[in-house]
Every structure is written in structure tokens, then in C-alpha cells.
Amino acid sequence: MALLEINNLSRSFGGLKAVNDISFSVRSDSIKAVIGPNGAGKTTLFNLISGNLPADTGSVVFKGLPIHGLQPYQIAAHGISRTFQNIKLFPGMTALENVMIGRHVKTRAGFTAGMLHLPFSRREEKEIKEKSLELLELLDINQFAHIEASSLAFGQQRAVEFARALALEPDLLLLDEPAAGLNIYETAEIARLISKIQKRGITVLLVEHDMSLVMDISDEIVVLCFGEKIADDLPAKIQQNPQVIQIYLGDDDA
Amino acid sequence: MRNLISITTLIGSIVAVQLLTSFTGTGYYLTQLTMTAYYSLIIIGLCLVMGYAGQISLGHAGFFAIGGYTSAALTTYNLTSMLENGNSLIKFISGRGLLIAAQDLYGDPVLYVNPWIAALLAIFLTVIIAFLIGIPVLKLKGHYLAMATLGFGIIIFRIVLATEIFGEADGLSEVPGFTLLPGVIVNGDFNNRIFNYYIACGFVVVGVIILLNLINSRVGRALRAIHGAEDAANAMGINTSRYKLYTFVISAVFAAIAGIFLTHYNGGIGPSEAGIMKSIRYVAIVAIGGMANLWGALTMGVLLNFMSLRGMFGSYDDAVFGAILIIIMLFAPDGLLHLSIWRKLRKKIL
Numbered sequence: 001m002a003l004l005e006i007n008n009l010s011r012s013f014g015g016l017k018a019v020n021d022i023s024f025s026v027r028s029d030s031i032k033a034v035i036g037p038n039g040a041g042k043t044t045l046f047n048l049i050s051g052n053l054p055a056d057t058g059s060v061v062f063k064g065l066p067i068h069g070l071q072p073y074q075i076a077a078h079g080i081s082r083t084f085q086n087i088k089l090f091p092g093m094t095a096l097e098n099v100m101i102g103r104h105v106k107t108r109a110g111f112t113a114g115m116l117h118l119p120f121s122r123r124e125e126k127e128i129k130e131k132s133l134e135l136l137e138l139l140d141i142n143q144f145a146h147i148e149a150s151s152l153a154f155g156q157q158r159a160v161e162f163a164r165a166l167a168l169e170p171d172l173l174l175l176d177e178p179a180a181g182l183n184i185y186e187t188a189e190i191a192r193l194i195s196k197i198q199k200r201g202i203t204v205l206l207v208e209h210d211m212s213l214v215m216d217i218s219d220e221i222v223v224l225c226f227g228e229k230i231a232d233d234l235p236a237k238i239q240q241n242p243q244v245i246q247i248y249l250g251d252d253d254a
Numbered sequence: 255m256r257n258l259i260s261i262t263t264l265i266g267s268i269v270a271v272q273l274l275t276s277f278t279g280t281g282y283y284l285t286q287l288t289m290t291a292y293y294s295l296i297i298i299g300l301c302l303v304m305g306y307a308g309q310i311s312l313g314h315a316g317f318f319a320i321g322g323y324t325s326a327a328l329t330t331y332n333l334t335s336m337l338e339n340g341n342s343l344i345k346f347i348s349g350r351g352l353l354i355a356a357q358d359l360y361g362d363p364v365l366y367v368n369p370w371i372a373a374l375l376a377i378f379l380t381v382i383i384a385f386l387i388g389i390p391v392l393k394l395k396g397h398y399l400a401m402a403t404l405g406f407g408i409i410i411f412r413i414v415l416a417t418e419i420f421g422e423a424d425g426l427s428e429v430p431g432f433t434l435l436p437g438v439i440v441n442g443d444f445n446n447r448i449f450n451y452y453i454a455c456g457f458v459v460v461g462v463i464i465l466l467n468l469i470n471s472r473v474g475r476a477l478r479a480i481h482g483a484e485d486a487a488n489a490m491g492i493n494t495s496r497y498k499l500y501t502f503v504i505s506a507v508f509a510a511i512a513g514i515f516l517t518h519y520n521g522g523i524g525p526s527e528a529g530i531m532k533s534i535r536y537v538a539i540v541a542i543g544g545m546a547n548l549w550g551a552l553t554m555g556v557l558l559n560f561m562s563l564r565g566m567f568g569s570y571d572d573a574v575f576g577a578i579l580i581i582i583m584l585f586a587p588d589g590l591l592h593l594s595i596w597r598k599l600r601k602k603i604l
């Protein structure tokens with residue numbers, strides 16, 4: 001059974017069908033890419049999966065459970081975490097604190113424990129910190145741990161957001177254009193990292209414009225155009241799909 | 255560690271101020287200082303909501319009033335005749351030792367609810383009302399939230415003003431003292447003044463410790479995340495609406511506790527305590543303290559409330575707080591105690 005199944009998902013904004021009757025599935029432990037021109041509906045699709053936007057119709061089934069209609073925090077608790085196309089770090093918080101927020105679903109000290117500073121919450125807090133520092137190290141940004149995240153360079157901000165998403169220990173990670181705005185070295189680094197986390201048992205669904213990155217690391221690719229699914233296939237097949245070539249190279253759609 | 259130093263400083267200042275008044279023979283200041291301490295409880299609670307959770311409440315005088323008026327009404331309403339008439343509920347609670355019998359000024363018997371029970375009921379009522387108001391209202395943002403909480407404040411104000419058991423325009427008086435421990439009584443007794451100063455400050459110290467703990471906890475971090483980017487916080491697994499709601503309820507309880515004990519201290523409460531201008535004053539103080547700055551809010555709260563209670567603003571009292579709000583919003587949205595202002599000022603002057 002697939003880890004994630006998307007069935008006939010639709011969402012309109014006014015008269016615009018941003019996501020129109022889309023179905024596909026993501027296998028466990030695979031890397032699947034969603035590609036398509038700007039405005040194709042990729043980010044909207046991610047928002048529908050993560051619960052940041054409600055769907056008009058259709059269903060999202062994760063680990064056999066329907067999750068459409070749940071709140072984002074509930075979906076996160078089920079094991080889906082994400083990054084945002086336009087980075088959404090928490091302002092006024094350090095890189096470390098940003099990543100520590102990612103540990104929220106894995107920890108439990110609530111209001112009472114917090115107000116009374118109970119011993120178990122102190123232990124938990126220490127664990128949160130250690131785990132978060134490990135992730136900063138994994139992304140090679142531990143030297144920025146105590147710097148306000150939003151004052152970091154763009155590439156570093158992306159890395160912080162990546163670490164924050166990993167801190168949830170998700171089963172499925174949604175990456176919305178993880179390489180956008182990065183130079184070729186940083187992009188290669190991100191590609192290496194995505195493969196690495198896949199090997200750790202995290203399934204990845206990513207939106208990306210960098211074709212060499214997508215072709216390199218993806219097991220399967222879904223192509224969207226004007227909210228509709230054009231193709232869903234292996235990378236090699238996608239490269240030869242005439243409709244896809246038309247979208248990417250065709251003169252009328254450029 | 256940093257908190258330990260701050261708390262020690264706070265306690266040190268509390269003691270220093272008391273010693274100062276006793277050496278300089280200005281013990282009469284203690285009355286206003288005690289009242290100021292109770293008001294500070296509202297301020298720090300509101301600071302949590304505004305500065306850390308990023309929500310606004312223009313109705314916190316309402317929660318203060320719910321606490322104060324519930325306590326006052328229950329502890330002043332004479333139940334003697336009801337008991338004599340054989341009211342079974344009164345008999346039942348009387349049998350449980352929940353009532354206190356005494357004599358009024360004319361030596362007639364009075365029977366009223368034990369202040370402890372009244373206080374617990376007042377807090378319980380506050381929690382329920384805060385939930386009922388918070389659930390729908392906290393879905394709103396910005397001006398809409400401000401207006402909705404303002405509406406709540408107005409409703410409470412009009413209710414106390416129009417209800418007979420709340421004394422209408424006169425408010426309630428002759429509220430008895432609150433015996434916290436044997437011999438430890440919250441009341442306005444002149445001989446009890448120093449004691450009461452320390453009780454009120456004790457509440458503030460405990461309140462500050464609780465809130466600092468919370469701010470520096472997993473929940474506090476989540477609140478700051480909600481404040482910074484609510485949708486991202488939600489996507490990271492934080493139940494944002496629940497966190498905002500609980501924060502709102504906690505701060506309402508802080509306001510209610512202030513209301514309860516200040517009412518026992520003053521021996522009464524009047525409708526002006528429920529007024530909109532009071533709510534605006536609290537918001538202005540949190541703003542001038544720097545929003546997400548518990549110490550700033552506390553410092554400015556003590557300073558301004560004390561000056562106000564000493565009558566230093568004269569008949570312009572409310573106008574001063576209105577003006578503060580405007581000036582802070584225009585020139586120093588990060589609060590007066592925020593370092594950047596002093597840096598900017600220094601740059602301009604030098």
C-alpha cells in the first residue's frame with residue numbers, strides 16, 4: 001500500500017481551478033517530485049496535503065487514514081512535515097529555537113508542567129535541545145545555532161527550515177522548492193541531503209524547478225499544468241513524454 | 255540562572271521599598287503600593303497574552319471585575335434570613351462550614367460565604383467565562399479581536415452597573431477581610447499595612463515566577479512561534495487555537511485573582527474597576543513596557559499605577575494613559591524600556 005494516496009483532489013480560488021481532480025500516490029521510502037510551470041498548482045497541492053488549505057473535494061489518505069479535513073497540527077502529528085516555498089521561519093527566534101519548535105509533536109510538557117517547571121519538563125527540554133543541535137550539525141549550520149534565524153543568509157535559512165521539518169521525525173516530508181535561490185554547490189548539497197534522509201526511512205515529496213536535481217534524485221515524477229495532472233511516471237519516461245516536453249520547451253507555453 | 259538573579263532583585267526591591275517607607279516615615283505610601291502590586295498581576299497576565307501569544311484583549315478589566323464582584327457579592331450578601339427561613343441549600347452549605355457568621359456594625363448577626371469559597375467560585379466563574387468568550391473571539395485577529403474583547407468589557411461594565419446584587423452605581427462595600435492563613439489576613443486594617451504590602455507583593459513574585467517558567471518552557475516557545483508565524487507553527491504540530499485559548503484563560507485568572515484580593519484589601523469594589531478605561535490602561539502599560547517583556551511591563555505597571563493612585567495625573571488620569579498608548583504606538587512600538595530607543599536617542603543627541 002502506498003504511504004500517501006491523493007484521490008480526485010480539487011481546490012478553486014474564485015473561478016480559478018488551482019488543483020483540478022488530481023490523483024496520485026507516493027510509495028513508502030521513495031522520493032517523488034511534483035513539477036510544472038509557475039502557477040500549475042504545486043504549492044496549492046502541498047497546502048491541501050498539509051492541511052494549510054481545505055480541499056473542495058477529494059481525499060488524502062496517509063498510512064491508510066483519511067487526513068483531509070484535519071487541522072495542520074493534527075496532520076503534523078500523524079507524521080507529515082513540510083517546508084515552505086517562501087521560507088517561514090519564526091522571527092525573533094534563534095536557529096536553534098526554530099528547530100526546537102519542530103520537536104513539539106514529539107514532546108508533551110504542557111501549561112502546568114511549564115508554569116511549575118516540573119522536573120520531567122526540564123529533562124524533556126534538554127532532550128529537545130540536544131536533538132535539535134544534532135540536526136543543525138547534520139545540516140552543517142550548528143555554528144549559527146544562537147543567531148536569530150531570520151537574519152541568516154538565504155541558504156542558511158533554507159537549511160534551518162529543513163532542520164525544523166526533520167525535527168518532527170516525519171514519515172513524509174514535503175519540500176516546496178528546497179533549492180530555489182540556492183547556488184549550484186548548495187543545490188548539490190541539498191540533493192545529497194534529500195537522498196540521505198530518504199535512506200533514513202523518510203519518504204519525500206518535493207516540488208522543484210531544478211530539472212537536474214529532480215531527474216537525479218526522484219524515483220517518480222508527477223507533472224502538473226494549470227491544475228491538471230499531465231503525467232505520472234519514472235524520470236526517464238517523463239523526459240521523453242511529448243506533452244511534458246511541449247510544456248517545458250514548447251513555444252506557446254514558455 | 256538569569257531568572258534567579260532577576261527574582262532576587264525583585265524581592266530585594268520589594269523589601270527595600272518597605273524599609274525606605276518605614277525609615278522616612280512615609281508608611282502611608284504602602285496603601286497605594288499594595289494596590290499597585292495587585293494591579294501588576296493583571297499587567298503581567300496581559301503581557302503573556304499580548305507580548306508572547308501576540309493576541310490583544312481590551313476586556314481585561316472585565317475579568318478583574320468578575321473576580322472582584324463575585325467575591326464581594328458572596329461575602330457581603332447576608333444569608334441570615336435565608337437560613338432562618340429554612341432554605342435547604344443554605345442549611346447544607348452552612349452545615350459544611352462554608353459560611354462565616356459575624357456581627358455587623360450594629361451588632362446584628364450576619365452570615366456570609368467564606369471568602370475562600372467565594373474566591374474559588376469567582377475563579378471558577380472566570381475560567382468558564384474566559385473559555386466561552388475566548389473560543390469564538392480568539393478566532394479573530396488584529397482589530398477584530400480588539401473590538402470583540404472591547405465588547406466583552408462593555409457588557410461586563412453594564413452588567414455590574416445595572417445589577418442590584420452588584421450594588422449598581424455604588425458598587426459593593428463592607429467586604430470582609432480574607433484570612434489566607436491563621437493571622438494572615440488581606441484587609442485594609444491600618445495596623446496590618448506592612449503585612450498586607452508583603453502579601454500583595456508575594457502574589458506578584460509568585461505570579462512572575464510562574465509566568466517566567468511558562469515563557470521559558472516548551473509552551474512559551476510555542477507561543478512565540480504562534481506570534482511570529484501562526485500558519486507555520488500550526489504546520490509544525492502546535493495546536494495554535496488551544497494555546498491561544500489557554501493563554502487567554504490563564505491571564506483572565508491572573509486578572510480575577512487581582513480583583514478578588516484587591517477587593518478584600520479595599521473592602522469594596524465599584525463599577526469604575528470594570529470600565530473600558532481600565533482595560534485601555536492595562537493595554538497601554540503592557541505596550542509601554544515593551545509587549546514581550548515581562549519585566550518591562552511590571553516596571554512600567556508599578557510606576558504608572560503608583561503615580562496614578564497617588565493622584566499625580568490629577569483629573570487627566572485616563573487621558574494620560576490614552577496619550578501613552580498613542581505615543582508608544584507612534585514612536586516606540588517596542589516599548590519604552592527597549593534598548594533600541596535609547597540607542598537611537600543617544601545617536602540623535604550626540
Ligand SMILES: Nc1ncnc2c1ncn2[C@@H]1O[C@H](COP(=O)(O)OP(=O)(O)O)[C@@H](O)[C@H]1O
Nearest residue numbers: 013016018036037038039040041042043044045
Ligand atoms: N490563496 C490564494 N488565493 C487565490 N489564488 C491563489 C491562492 N494561492 C494560489 N492561487 C492561485 O492558484 C494558482 C496556483 O498557484 P500555486 O499553487 O502557488 O502554483 P505553483 O506553486 O505551481 O507555482 C495560481 O494561479 C495562483 O495565483
Ligand SMILES: [Mg+2]
Nearest residue numbers: 042043044085
Ligand atoms: Mg509554488
